[in-house]
Amino acid sequence: MTSQMTPTKAASGSGHGGPREPGSGLQAGLKNRHLTMIAVGGVIGAGLFVGSSSGIATAGPGILLSYALVGTLVVLVMRMLGEMSAANPTSGSFSAHADRALGRWAGFSIGWLYWFFWVVVLAVEATAGAKILEGWVPAVPQWGWALIVMVVLTATNLVSVGSYGEFEFWFAGIKVVAIGAFIVVGALAIFGVLPGVDAPKAGLGNLSDHGGFLPHGPGAILTGVLLVVFSFMGSEIATLAAGESEDPQRAVTKSTNSIIWRIAVFYLGSILVIVSLLPWNDPSIKDKGSYVAALDSLGIAHAGQIMNFIVLTSVLSCLNSGLYTASRMAFSLGERGDAPKAFAKTTSHGVPMAAVVVSVVFGFVAVFFNYKFPDSVFLFLVNSSGAVALFVWLVICFSQLRMRKIIQREAPEKLVVKMWLYPYLTWATVALIVFVLGYMLTDTEHDGRETVLLSLLVAALVLAIAFVKQKFGGSAAPKRVAVGAPVGAGEPVDATSEA
Numbered sequence: 001m002t003s004q005m006t007p008t009k010a011a012s013g014s015g016h017g018g019p020r021e022p023g024s025g026l027q028a029g030l031k032n033r034h035l036t037m038i039a040v041g042g043v044i045g046a047g048l049f050v051g052s053s054s055g056i057a058t059a060g061p062g063i064l065l066s067y068a069l070v071g072t073l074v075v076l077v078m079r080m081l082g083e084m085s086a087a088n089p090t091s092g093s094f095s096a097h098a099d100r101a102l103g104r105w106a107g108f109s110i111g112w113l114y115w116f117f118w119v120v121v122l123a124v125e126a127t128a129g130a131k132i133l134e135g136w137v138p139a140v141p142q143w144g145w146a147l148i149v150m151v152v153l154t155a156t157n158l159v160s161v162g163s164y165g166e167f168e169f170w171f172a173g174i175k176v177v178a179i180g181a182f183i184v185v186g187a188l189a190i191f192g193v194l195p196g197v198d199a200p201k202a203g204l205g206n207l208s209d210h211g212g213f214l215p216h217g218p219g220a221i222l223t224g225v226l227l228v229v230f231s232f233m234g235s236e237i238a239t240l241a242a243g244e245s246e247d248p249q250r251a252v253t254k255s256t257n258s259i260i261w262r263i264a265v266f267y268l269g270s271i272l273v274i275v276s277l278l279p280w281n282d283p284s285i286k287d288k289g290s291y292v293a294a295l296d297s298l299g300i301a302h303a304g305q306i307m308n309f310i311v312l313t314s315v316l317s318c319l320n321s322g323l324y325t326a327s328r329m330a331f332s333l334g335e336r337g338d339a340p341k342a343f344a345k346t347t348s349h350g351v352p353m354a355a356v357v358v359s360v361v362f363g364f365v366a367v368f369f370n371y372k373f374p375d376s377v378f379l380f381l382v383n384s385s386g387a388v389a390l391f392v393w394l395v396i397c398f399s400q401l402r403m404r405k406i407i408q409r410e411a412p413e414k415l416v417v418k419m420w421l422y423p424y425l426t427w428a429t430v431a432l433i434v435f436v437l438g439y440m441l442t443d444t445e446h447d448g449r450e451t452v453l454l455s456l457l458v459a460a461l462v463l464a465i466a467f468v469k470q471k472f473g474g475s476a477a478p479k480r481v482a483v484g485a486p487v488g489a490g491e492p493v494d495a496t497s498e499a
Helices: 032-042 046-087 093-101 104-136 142-159 161-190 219-232 237-244 248-257 259-277 283-288 290-297 303-335 353-372 377-385 388-410 424-440 448-472
Strands: none
Touching (some): 032 248, 046 093, 046 219, 046 237, 046 259, 046 290, 046 388, 093 104, 093 388, 104 303, 104 377, 104 448, 142 161, 142 353, 161 259, 219 388, 219 424, 237 248, 237 303, 248 259, 259 290, 283 290, 303 353, 353 377, 424 448
16 A cells, blocks of 8 residues: 655745644745755764764775765765656655655655654764763763753754754854865875975875875775765655645755755765875874864864864754754654644644654753663664665665656656666666675674674564554545645545555
8 A cells, every 4th residue: 555745835936934833734934045965964974074084094094985985875876866856845855755656665764763763863972972961061961961952952943943054054064064174284285385284294105105095905806895984865855845845846956956066065075085185004093083084184273173163063953854854754644644743733823842852852861861871771773774775875766766667657857857777777786785785794703793683673663563553453545636736636546556
């Protein structure tokens, strides 16, 4: 049994930014500048700053190929998601598309797995931010800072979607400016034209010296993929947020079309600068972190504190977006009858309060586990959610294969974004994702096997719940309306009709 997602009022063009009656749905409270920065900042996770050093140590300069491979994968997946979301922007994004294309079991499963991923991320990022803040103000304990950060950002998300967008605009703006400045300053130093700076280790020769471009062999490229793939999670946030924007279709199209240069500049550009400024095997990269080590090599004063501030900004941005994303996915699940109905109720400012509160409560529980049981319960939570990104991308691929036919049949004019070389490139992307998952099962050094197996265990549990709910739940499927149709338009489509 399949079901069509019903566009939110914002997505259908009837939303507006002012207060309305409670429970009247999400509102178009995100401005175009908010969506632009959410899209740009969404690809810059804190993992880029704190996780790149291990990738460089593992693959050497060849880590650039790892980032390029994963970046290509993300570009292809985002193109597919952009095709579906431009045709029907909705707060449920890929979960709602899977609901229509593959069945309620698919939308239910991937929606709850995605929600689970982000509430665990809330705990990870809150702890990371608390560590930095405690270093600056040790009078407040780490758990106190984690609590403060979570409470402030929860309050932000509860006020209105506009307040979330404004916070994210500035958080993402700082990240973008910081990486842009890092690339410019680093490039000038590499070519020896940065005034007042002597960088004897810098030069493009670092890409081939010290054991060559692939000092640990070609296999290290795939190992590097495992280490960097999860730092790309967040690219899809713009498609969830588009449903609350002034012009959803334009927002999705713009974010989809710009994903290539965003990944090329922020990931490949900044990593290229690092491995050119310093030899890949320089001990400072592992000891201080790749970005701090690179800044230190230029003799920039207080490089560590500068990077701590940038990492803190990235952490707060990830927390802000994580809470927003988890709550909107819970809202969409509630709207489709796959979560408590209370999740789909909104305040007069269009905020799904119950969805926000429940998401942050689980985030607080995960933070508690991180402090009390870091090596058991919390480690299980992290590992069991680790492969969700790949599961999400896989579901997007299969959804797009069927949704293209549905859109062409119901509303071909909505195909303003098209996947390249359909369906061949979609199937090639599926093969690549399956290959990465398979390769992870062979990885015992970096916990790849454990991550995949635990994530599969959780996925199997959620799938089982989905099938039991569908078989014995007794709830009627939501109405299916034509793709892109306004809320309430047209006659319901037979829920058993085949895509």
